[in-house]
Amino acid sequence: MKYRVVQWSTGNVGRRALRSIIARPELDLVGVWVSSAAKEGKDAGELAGLDREIGVTATQDAQALLALKPDCIVHTAMADDRLMEAVEDLKTFLRAGINVVSSSPVFLQYPYGTLPDEAIAPIVEAAEEGGASLWVNGIDPGWANDWLPLLLSSGSERIDAIVCSEIMDYSTYDNPKVLFDIMGFGSALDDLPLLLQPGVLTLAWGSVIRQLAAALDIELDSVTQHFERLPAPGPLTVGSRTIAEGTAAALRFQVHGISAGREVLTLEHVTRLHPDLAPDWPQPAGKGCYRVEVKGEPDYLLDLQLYSNGDHAEAGVVGTAARLVSAIPAVVQSRPGLLTAMDLPLTTGRGLVS
Structure with missing residues (x-):
């Protein structure tokens, strides 16, 4: 089975997530969201730093991407300086029935005891309303x-x-x-x-x-x-x-x-x-x-x-992105709601050995 995937942002982590999605035989890249007008219309292969075109062009039209009804969004947009806006984005995806793997906000990797219940409940409700799952990896990786x-x-x-x-x-x-x-x-x-x-x-x-x-x-x-x-x-x-x-x-x-x-x-x-x-x-x-x-x-x-x-800092970015992409099948198949690492089975680099 192939999973239809949208990549959400193409910064440091997003660029590497794009490469990881393209490399996975079980994933089908169907859309790319970008925040910059300078990137709109560019091919995903170019944004990923590859030497070939993929045939999927980037857009700033969020609604058009949601209308594609992908199985999963790989959300790597920076949230450190826009935490509440990022949470609202995630809730929008979930209500639309789209599963999400995300690198941020990092406190959502296990919010229990860190956030008040009234802050967690709307996220869970959005997931249950859309019948979708959210898993946040954090960025350490x-x-x-x-x-x-x-x-x-x-x-x-x-x-x-x-x-x-x-x-x-x-x-x-x-x-x-x-x-x-x-x-x-x-x-x-x-x-x-x-x-x-x-x-x-x-x-x-x-x-x-x-x-x-x-x-x-x-x-x-x-x-x-x-x-x-x-x-x-x-x-x-x-x-x-x-x-x-x-x-x-x-x-x-x-x-x-x-x-x-x-x-x-x-x-x-x-x-x-x-x-x-x-x-x-x-x-x-x-x-x-x-x-x-x-x-x-x-x-x-x-x-x-x-x-x-040779660069350790870039390797950390690659690891963060790849773990998100590796988890897509498990997250899509999971119960609706907010997931943690303890909810996931072992996820591997399946299909990557050539």
Whole structure:
């Protein structure tokens, strides 16, 4: 059976999702939505960076794409600075009877305990009204924070704590809005960006902690956040921007799940704009990695290195997109409603070995 798919946005993640959809023999790309007039009318192959045309052209006409009644929308539009608008978009898709896999808003990967019930209920109602399913992966890529730690936990005799880390050099990450506006790189250390405003870290990544807690039957007392920022010791060049000496150039944040007064679950990001910064902070395996530590009996430490044409940052984007696309058949076949990673069966790179 082939599933008819619409790709929604063609930014960093969307461009790679397009490539992944086109590569999958069980998927049929029928439409592409773009936010930019400059991209309208372009072939999906060009937008995906391929050397051939696919025969599907991009459009800004959202209603025309919904009228196609695809089996699934791959939603990768950025939502960090338009959370409520993104939620409304997802509800529109669901009411139209269209299943959705999405990279954002990240708190929807497991909103229970993070969002109030009155914020979750309208999404579930929209899904049930349309008889469709929604699954949000997050963007870490999400599987580094759910299936990987849970897989390791199955080989434990005793678990004292689990730490999931992203340790990356972001100097090659091609997303100025995220780097400078949301994460605050290049800004004064006492000027807090959106990401570091009170409660934002626990909103965005508290869902990771609560999903792990639910899967491991841990009763949490609270979810807390902590961060550190360090300045650039001299000017740094990132893309077309210069990071001035003394402005933010390294960020370490942690979101902790507290149970019985202990930090039992931790989500940590260690982000540098140059590998020599913050030498005392955790160091990556290779140029960048996702790290899972299960402390107990036995202790496990898993370092996952990733590269795409030698670039670890791009590889993270590819992994985020590909996991969404891999899940399409499972999400289409699932019960209507809001799904979490624990609702999905094992999804694989089926059909990709040539």
